[in-house]
Amino acid sequence: MVCSDKVLRNRILTDRFSPIGQDGPVAKAVWAKAHANLALVKYWGKRDEEHNLPAVGSISLTLAPLATEVRVTQSQCDQILVNGSPVPQPAKKKLVRFLDFARSIAGTEVRLSVEVHTNFPVAAGLASSASTFAALAAALNKFLGLGLDPTRLSAVARRGSGSAARSIFGGFVEWIAGERPDGEDSVAVPIAPSDHWRLSVVIAVTNSQPKRVSSSDGMRLTQHSLFFTAWQKEQEADLTLARQAILRRDFHGLGEIAEHSALKMHALMMAARPALLYWEPATVAVLQRVQDLRRSGVAAYCSIDAGPQVKVLCQPPDQERVIVALSEIGSLSVLVAEPGPGVQVREVCP
Ligand code: DP6
Numbered sequence: 001m002v003c004s005d006k007v008l009r010n011r012i013l014t015d016r017f018s019p020i021g022q023d024g025p026v027a028k029a030v031w032a033k034a035h036a037n038l039a040l041v042k043y044w045g046k047r048d049e050e051h052n053l054p055a056v057g058s059i060s061l062t063l064a065p066l067a068t069e070v071r072v073t074q075s076q077c078d079q080i081l082v083n084g085s086p087v088p089q090p091a092k093k094k095l096v097r098f099l100d101f102a103r104s105i106a107g108t109e110v111r112l113s114v115e116v117h118t119n120f121p122v123a124a125g126l127a128s129s130a131s132t133f134a135a136l137a138a139a140l141n142k143f144l145g146l147g148l149d150p151t152r153l154s155a156v157a158r159r160g161s162g163s164a165a166r167s168i169f170g171g172f173v174e175w176i177a178g179e180r181p182d183g184e185d186s187v188a189v190p191i192a193p194s195d196h197w198r199l200s201v202v203i204a205v206t207n208s209q210p211k212r213v214s215s216s217d218g219m220r221l222t223q224h225s226l227f228f229t230a231w232q233k234e235q236e237a238d239l240t241l242a243r244q245a246i247l248r249r250d251f252h253g254l255g256e257i258a259e260h261s262a263l264k265m266h267a268l269m270m271a272a273r274p275a276l277l278y279w280e281p282a283t284v285a286v287l288q289r290v291q292d293l294r295r296s297g298v299a300a301y302c303s304i305d306a307g308p309q310v311k312v313l314c315q316p317p318d319q320e321r322v323i324v325a326l327s328e329i330g331s332l333s334v335l336v337a338e339p340g341p342g343v344q345v346r347e348v349c350p
Contacts, residue, residue, distance in 0.1 A: 025110060026145035029073045029350040034134035034167045035340040036066040036120065036127035038201055038303060038311050040258040041242045042265045043162050043175065044231070045223050051183040052159050055223075056235040059174045059242045060166040062194065063201060064340025068118045068131035072139045073350055075113035082116045090214075098136060098160040105156070106144040114139075120335065121208035126309055127167075129215070133160030134167035138345040150342070154188035161215075170194045170342035172246045174239070194339035197249050200319040202300075202312040203335040204326045206282035215306040218269065218276050225272035231264060255301030255313050262303040280308040282332045289325050298322065311337075 037060040045055030080087045080095050087095060099112055114136065122128040137157035141148050148156060150168050154175075158165035165187065166173040171194035178186030213221070222228070238261055245253035269276040283304065290312055293300045300314040300322050314322050319336065326334055 025074055025143055027143050027347040029071060029348050030139045030143040030345065031069065031071050031348045032135040032139035032142070032343060032345040033067055033069045034131045034138065034164075034343040035062045035064050035170075036068075036131045036337075037062045037163060037166050037173065038127070038313075038337075039163065039166075039261075039305060040172075040246075040254065040303065040313075041235070041238045041261045042305075044265045044268070045219055045228060046162075047177075048181070048183070049220075051181075051186075052162055053183045053186050054162055054175065054177050056232055057175060057177040057239050058163075058166070059172065059191065059239060059246075060163070061172055061199070061201070062167060062170045062340045062342065063127075063337040064194075066120045066126065066131065066335070066337055067340075068116060068128065068135045070117075070132070070135045070139050071115045071348070072136075072143045073113045075111050077111045078114075079112075080114045080116070082122065083118060087116075094160070095136075098133065099140070101159050102137070102140040102144060102146070102156065105146055108144065110144075112143075121205065122210065126203070126205075126307065127163055127305060129161035130163035130167045133157050133164030134343050136160065137164065138168070138343040142345050142347065151187050151189065153343075155183060155186060158183070158186060158188075163215075168343050171196055171339050174243070190342075191243060191246055194341055197246070197339070198316055199251075199339060200314050200316050200322075201337040202314060202319060202322045202326060203337060204282070204286045204310045204312065204329070204332045205335060206280045206286070206308045206310070206332045208333075211278065211307045213276060213278070213306075218278075218306050221274075222269045222272040222276050225268045227264075227268040227271045231268050234264075251299055251315055255299065258303050258313060259301040262305075266304060278304070278307050282329060283308045283310055285329045286310040286312070286326060286332070289329060290322075293322065293325055298325075 039060045041059040043058035154165040154168040169190045172191040175188045241257045303311045
């Protein structure tokens with residue numbers, strides 16, 4: 001990779017003056033791992049694009065084993081590989097902007113080599129940006145010696161992707177919308193750890209290709225939807241119901257509000273002009289199959305993020321029946337997830 005003159009100049013400065021405090025990067029190589037999350041009460045819409053501040057609060061469940069691992073080392077110029085390949089635009093721009101943001105906090109222009117490995121389809125509505133930016137935020141925190149605690153780290157991860165703020169923590173997590181223009185109060189907080197409640201999430205992957213419209217673009221396109229004001233107005237009540245259901249381990253209460261939040265978010269996308277529709281025929285088939293399951297007495301509820309995949313929330317004794325029912329639909333593959341831990345980070349050999 002050829003470095004530009006500006007980058008080479010920065011490199012010379014970096015080499016000579018070690019602008020991160022007095023000591024340069026505090027680690028030679030850092031590894032971090034974060035899991036994806038499923039929004040039980042959805043984030044959709046922004047009140048500020050620059051600081052990536054949400055129009056509403058949200059609640060999620062961190063999901064194992066869906067994870068992203070990143071490895072950060074110093075380099076002559078920024079290099080980013082995702083699953084072994086150079087990352088295409090516009091994802092590259094978003095990642096470099098995030099590196100710049102972390103560097104601005106550290107007061108350095110050090111260039112970085114970033115390797116990203118994700119164990120599930122990327123940019124397909126399975127929260128790969130959440131796990132990627134949570135892992136990257138944690139890795140940069142250690143590599144650049146930012147010294148951020150998990151709450152402040154969640155605000156940094158938020159700048160990469162809003163949902164990444166929640167993936168800093170394991171289990172059930174709330175991302176507080178906050179009110180401040182600088183976003184300092186827009187942080188994630190844990191509600192309950194992953195072992196609070198054994199739940200199962202059966203994921204129907206109906207199309208593993210990257211989606212045509214990113215979440216950020218989708219939010220921009222639908223923020224003037226006819227239903228946006230109603231969406232914002234009801235969110236506090238939905239958050240309260242979800243929080244209570246989680247703390248009481250009330251499965252029907254949580255499933256009902258999660259499915260309602262997801263379908264309401266998609267209704268607002270569909271009511272925008274022009275409409276935004278992320279669904280595939282198999283998405284609808286899964287929704288209908290889960291309704292049939294409920295009629296036959298199986299407690300299962302659907303959630304759909306910005307993509308065509310359906311995540312079916314159920315309890316472990318019902319997991320097998322849900323997997324069989326979804327597998328019968330055809331033209332989809334099934335992944336199984338459970339409550340997962342928060343971000344992990346450590347220094348490794350370069
Ligand atoms: C539908 O966090 O990917 O999954 O902040 O613009 O990067 P940006 O968006 P992103 O959006 C996630 C939207 C969602 C709902 C959710 O995760 O709460």
